[in-house]
Structure formats: C-alpha cells, structure tokens
Amino acid sequence: MISDEQTILEVKDLKIHFKLHEGLLKAVDGVDLSLRKKETLGIVGESGSGKSVTTQSILRIIPQTAHLEGEIILRSEETGKNINLATLPMNGKEIRKIRGGEISMIFQEPMKAFSPVHTIGNQMMETVLLHRTKDKNEAKEIVLQSLREVGMSNPEQRFDEYPHQLSGGMRQRAMIAMALASNPAILIADEPTTALDVTLQAQVLELMNNLKEKTGTSIIFITHDLGVIAEMSDNVAVMYLGQVMEYTDVDTLFHGAKHPYTLALLKSMPSVGAAENKRLEAIEGNVPTPINLPKGCRFFSRCKLAQDGVCNVQDIPLVKIEDGHYVRCVLVDEKNRGGR
C-alpha cells in the first residue's frame, strides 16, 4: 500500500491472536492499512471479520491476553516523529497520551459507552484535562464549545446531565463532542450509527462529514453497512475473517470491485449507494469462528465460485491489480495482475 508524506497512520502485517481452550483464535491475521491526512478510510465487514479488533489494537485497548504482532506506525503531528504503537507498553504513559489525544474513538452504543453515574460534563472534562489543559475553567469552556459544535442545544444544561437523561441521538452527539474535544488527528468511529434509527443516522453522518471538513481530522470509519461507506469514505477496506479481502477507493468499490466477497456484499444491498439500512443476509451461512482455520482462502466455505484444489491449497496473498486497488483472490483474472 502506498505510503507517502501524507500518510499519518500505517498498519503493517497486523496479527492479533487469542489463545483459547479450543485453539488459536486468529482475530486479525496479517492486515495492512494506511490512512492519509484528511482522508476517511472505511472498513466494512460482517461481525466477526476483525474490523473492531483491528482498530482497537491501534489504541492498544484490546485485552491483555491478546498476542499482538506487526507494526502500527503513527506519524505524530506534535513531534513529527514516527511512533510504533504496537511496541509501546500496554497502558503506559506514552500510549495513554495518544489515546484520546492524537487518536480518539467513538463507539457503537452511546448509552453503554458513557458511565451512567457520571455527568456528561464530568466525562468530557476528563479527556480535555488529560490532553489539552490543566485549567478547569478553560477545560469547561472547551467542553461547552465542543458540545455547541455538535449541535447540542443548551450545552450548559447538558453539561450537568446524566447520559440517561439525553435522547439516543443526543448521546451520540455528546460522544462525538467528547472525542473531538481533544482535537485529535485521527478519529476512529466504530459503527457509530448502528444503534441509531435511520433519521438520526443521517444526521450523525452529516455532522461527522461537516466536522471533518472543519477540523481536518482523518477518520477510520467501521461499519457493516455499504450505504454508510458510500456516504462517508474515500478509501475502503473490505474485511473478512481477520484479513483484508479488497482495498480500493470508494468509486471503484461500487463500480469495479473484483473480489467475490465484495461482490456478494454489494449484491445483498437492495440498490447500490442508497442510504438504506439493511442487514446483509444474502450471503449464505455465518462468518465462521477463526479458530484452526484450514489453509487457503478464508471465504472458501461460503464462496459461490470456490474451486476445490485451487482456492484451498495455500494462503492467498493480497495482490495489487492497479494503483490503489488490491484484491485477495486467486480467481481474479490474471490479466488484471500488475506487480505487487
């Protein structure tokens, strides 16, 4: 994957394994990603594809039992230096400075993501006090400003309210405000709209796009919804069973995707590009648990084009077929292949 001076985050050959009774669970198995300034990278995949674990590992907030391999290079805006997040000590000072500072995260269910017994203000102040200022009054100003920016009515009152007193949409706005209050260079959004109803989804997505324009934050946007991808992303990584199956820009994804899994995903949408929100159900079966996987293509068991003796012989590499378009499939026409 291309990496240039515009790249601020690069994930190289990331592997996250969990040792379980049943065997080795390869939640993430050799993922490469790169994120450039002001870009939105969409990661799409079914639940169990490893997309959340991948992003959580960037902040190193995966369980300590996980075995992590590979590189996560952050080009720090503050220092201009490259930091390998994968090698920082867990919960140490350095990584804590990055968490919520240079990289913030918003989560799927705002009700669960906030502590129910602390006020919104209290929880937002925490971030600001950790990363921007030690002065309480200034911090409160920043928090209120941040709440205003996400379109919260009456921020002074909201400041002293508890999460359960806000509506679902308001809570997600507060979550976004909390993430942005520290002026992060990168915002990771883990299915931020999945728990919201359709109208609220549209509002929140619009809000995020506007804020991105304004602040120039890069965004990693995780979703299982291709409609949302179409609206949000510049580049897209399609993940399945802990691997990137296809990586391309958003236009190519919808008009020139090559991987059978991507195609199946696209077919399962009622109409491409529409902001309709349907669970993807048309691919037969579920994502298998990535424990003791057989050799070969991960999608083999559910792929309509799968060929015995071809697809299940050896592990498939992610291959560049044109600039900025990578596919992990042996069946993709040889003609399309360029160099790696």
Place this chain on the structure above:
Amino acid sequence: MSTGIETNNQPPVTPKSVKKQKEGYEVASQWKLTWWNFKKNKMALVAAVLFIVLIIMAIFCSFWSPHLPNERFKTYKDAPPANVHFSDENGISRPFVYDLQLKVNKETFRRTYVEDKSKKYYLHFFVKGGSYKLLGIIPTKTHFIGLEDSTKPFFIMGTDDLGRDLFTRILYGSRISLSFAFVGIFFTFIFGIILGGISGYFGGVADTIIQRLIDLLLSLPTIPLWMALAAALPSSWSTSQTYFGMVLILSVIGWTGLARVVRGQMLALREEDFTMAARLAGASNSRIIFKHLLPSMTSYMIVNLTITIPTMILGETSLSFLGLGLQAPAISWGVLLEDAQHLESIAFHPWLLWPVAFVIVTVLIFNFLGDGLRDAADPYKS
C-alpha cells in the same frame, strides 16, 4: 470481552463437510451440553462423587455403622474416639484397638478413659453384631466393620453421656437430616412452581398479590420466624408429625427464591414464539405451562433447588440444636448437636462436635454442586 469478535459455536468448515458437521452439532442435546460444561468444573465433579457417597452412606447407614444407634454401653459412657493401632510391639500388625479402662481423678472427680494394653481386639470386616433390618426389610446382623465381640469398645468418634456410639448415631442421623432436606425441597418446589408460575404466566392481580407476599416474607427475619413457628408446633406431636411440621415451616418460608426464578423465566418464555404457536394451536393454559414452559426451565429449577438444599439442612440443624425442632428419640445431626450446646460438655467431650464436620461437608458438597450446575446450565453462554 468486547473485542468485536462474536464467537458463534460453528466450527470452520469446508463446503463438503458442512452438512455432516452440522448434524453432529445439533444432535448434542441441552443435557449433553450441560454435562460437557459440568465436567470441566473439577470441584463440582468431586462434589458430585461425594454426593453419591453421601447418599449411599445414608441409605445403608445401618450396614456401615459398627453398632446400633440406641445400643448403650454402660461401662463406656463419654468414651473418647477409638485409637486404632496399626502396629504393636512386634511391628506392623493388622488394625486393632485396646480395651478402655475408666479412671477417676481423685481430686477433680473427672472420669477419663485409658487404654488397657492387656486386651487387644482386632478389627474385622462384615462382622456379626446387633440385628437390624437392612433398608427396613431384610433382617441381618452383618455390619461392615467392627470387632468380633460387638460388646467391646470400638467407637470411631467416641460415645455420648449414655454410652451410645456417636459414629453410628451420626450415620443414622444423616438419614433424617438428608431426607429432611429432600422432602423440604420437594415442598419448596411445589410452592415455588405453583405460585411463581401463576405469578409469571397470568400476571395482573395474581402477580401483584404474590409479589407482595414475597416482599413480605423476605422482610421477616428468617431464623426468628423459624423459631417462632417451630415453637408453635404442639409438643404432643409424634416425631414424624414434627418432622413434616418443620418441613412445612421451612418450605412455606423458603419458596420465594424459586418462585422468583420461575416467574422471571415464565415472563421471558411467555413472549417466545413457541408459546405463541402453542396458544394459536389451541392448547390450554395448563397444557402450555406443563408441556412447554416448565420443561424449558428445568435446568434453572434444578440449579435453584440444589442451592436451596443447604438452607434446609441448616434450618433443621439449627432448630433441632436449639431444642425447637426434632426431639430425641429422633436422630438427626441437629439433635446430636443439642448435646454440644453447653461449653461444659464440649470442653471435656470435644468429640461431640463431630456432627459439625458432617454438616459443613454436606453443605459444601451442595454449594459446589449448585455452582457447577449453574455454570453448566447455560451452555450457550460465553
């Protein structure tokens, strides 16, 4: 753990083997899954084995015990536990005990026993002793272990102030104490299912009344209430009447836990599709309850009952201990502990505390068993 990995229990499969594996997976019934899970918990497994040992001990108590429960050894009152020797002056020998001789301290007038080394009695298996009826039917004289001459002193856990063998009495006591717990659980079960079932299935006024009743029972201090009700049992009642009276007292107060479980499950299951399907098919309320709802919550009920058994055992033990429960000549662990109520008796005859050990081990067995079952009952969890 919210790592974003939703583990579904499906094994990764290739297309060809999909069908076969799926079938194998579905064949495993809930009971099987429970058993697989249960096996993983070593403590629970040990408890299960001990539980079986306990039951066998109680059922055949007359066979295991060396003496008869009411056999009095007038020359061996308050005798200490027997000292079983495995070697004599000639080295290792088959196990034997010495005779006991009473010594009275001239100053304190305390009576103690010393071993009379001149009389040696070997232990034997399957000896002939006092006659009893095995399981209440088969007349026999055979005891599992004992001395050739059953009138000689072989008291594993000592004797009480009437010269009765404590070990024998504890074994016989286990029969009453354990059966009490099971009969008690049976009644608790009935109360709990009926009231919890009504509460959860019908809802409305019935639910409100039963819920208030539960609140009421929970706000009364249990042990004083037990004591008051047990004291109200007429003293003229026979042993078996008192036994059932106490069972009723404990279950009338103790059904609330199970009722809550049943109600909660009912509320959840009532909304399930299969209940609706049965209702649409015209099944009656009682049919839905007994054919569909109750079977699907069996595991929860078994777990709850296992956890309630210790309450029953402790209830009987503490009431009898206080003299409010079962009375001699009935033999239960609580009745036996009544002898240990006073400091004077346990200070000089500490072996009278032996029933304590049995109570504790039994309660532990049921706790571990209950915990293991609870963790195992929900095989799809985590």
Place this chain on the structure above:
Amino acid sequence: MLNYIGHRLLQLIPLLIAISIIIFVIIQLPPGNYLTTYIQQLELSGTAVNQSEVLNLQHQYGLDQPVYVQYFIWMKNILFHWDFGNSFQWQEPVTKVIGDRIGLTMLIAIFSLIFTWVIAIPIGIYSAVRQYSIFDYIFTFIGYIGLAVPNFLIALVIVFYVFDHTGLAISGLFAPEYVGQPWSWGKIVSMLERIWVPVVIVGTAGTAGLIRTTRAMLLDELGKQYVITARAKGVAEKKLLFKYPIRLAINPLVSTIGWTLPALISGSAIVEIVLNLPTTGPVLLNALMNQDMYLAGSFLLILSVLTVIGTLISDILLAWIDPRIRFGGMEE
C-alpha cells in the same frame, strides 16, 4: 429525591400492617392464650390466683373478645401507649425486658455489617482485578467455606477452641462486674472488648457472600463499554478502576444492605444463644419455649420493623448514589 422517599414510605404502610397481622397470628398459634399460660404458671409455683387480677388482665388485652378485636387492642396499645404487653416470665412489661437487648442486637448487626464491608470489598476488588491469580483462588475457597459453615457452628467451635487453649469461657458481652449495672464508660469499654467475638462470627457468612458478590459485580463492570471508553480517552488504569467500574459495582452492593442487615439480625439470633449474650436471641428462645407470647411477639415485631427500615435505608442510599434511580429514568 423527596418524592422517591415519600413514595417508598407510603409503600411501607401496607407491608408493616401485613407483618403485624402475621406476627399476631403466630402469637395466637400455640394452644391457650397469655392468661391461661399465666395462670398455669402461677398454679405450678403454688401461688394463689387472684381472680380480680385475672379479670383485669383479661379486660386489658381484650382476651374475652373475638380474635380480630384482640389484634386491634394489641396494635392500639403498641401505637398509642407504647405498651407491648407483659411478660409473665419476667413479671414485667415487655418494653422493659426488651430495652437494651434490641439495641445491643442492632449494635452487633451494624458492627458486623461494617466488618463485612471493610473486609469483603477490598478482597472482592482484588479478586476481580487479579482474576484467576493465586490469591483469587484462595479467597474464593475461603469464601466457599465461610458461606457453608453456619454461624452458630463457628461460634461453637470458637468457644471450644478458646476454652481449650486459654481456659476462658467466652460468653456474655460484659465483664462480670458490669452485668446488671447501669451504663458507664467502663461498661462500654468492657463491651467493646468482647463484642468483636460475636461481630466476627456473625459477619463471617456475610463477608464470604459479599466477596463473591463484589467480585462478580466488578468482573461484570470491568468488561463494560464505558470502561473501554475511559481507557480510550487515555485515563490511567488505577484512576480509571476507581472512578468507573468500582464506583458502579458499589451500587448493587449498596442495595444488598437491604437483605444483608436482616440476614445479620436473623443469623445473630442463634449465635447470641450459643454465646449467651444479653441480647434478643436467648430471651426470644426462652420466650418461645415458655410460650411467653407477648414477649416473643414483640421481639419478632420489632426485629421485622427494623429489617424493613434497614431495607428502606439501603434503598434511599442507593437512590442517593445512583442518578438513574434518583431521576426515575431507567429507560434502558
């Protein structure tokens, strides 16, 4: 908040009425009534029965009237005259016999509660945070034992152990010279020297239970999303632990006070008997054995009311620390 308390108080009234009825029924259960027992007692001791006194008592408690009238008279005397009836065993008004005893029982229960919390919460937190560590296993196992062994059996074993090793009989709450004396500083000190024995014994089972609950609650909270949120904000682990999951795990624990306190009061009854303390347990047992039913009934009534009040207090505490309850919004 005031609304909430008012609401809870109103709910208590029917509960208290129901409790009083149940206890009255229990008092009535044994054959005969207060007077017949009293007369029987007098006859046994060879004292002549004073007919006018009998009639007087009969009238005072309405014993010649139907049962429900007796109930109302009983309640009326309690509520308006603070008259719980007489104890024939003690030949005194019940209030006088009960006096300090209820207070001491409550004292033991409250001390046990404090003991339980001080011991169990830190251990529970440790066990949860260091799950599956050696100490976690040790504490879990001790907890099992503590739960399995009934209080009074611990009391028996401790009494024996102390006697066997020191020759001292631990019983009572005061040194002999203070028994029956009015309260004084010396008496309080003497009590504090001895009260820890019943406190520890009564608190054992509760401690074991609370360790398990704390551990389970905290483990539950540790995996929650808001913990990950806080971690993702860059909060240090220790601070995070105390500010979020522990704070949230405490809530359900506070609600357990509602049933821990009654359990402590209830469980202490037998321990008090074994240790022969000047508290409610032994007197209650005696009253029950001798069918001194006004005395027994009053004990039951007061203990139950205290239990209900304990539950109320824990509910209020919970509402105070948990905004979700305080604002009445439990939407999710």
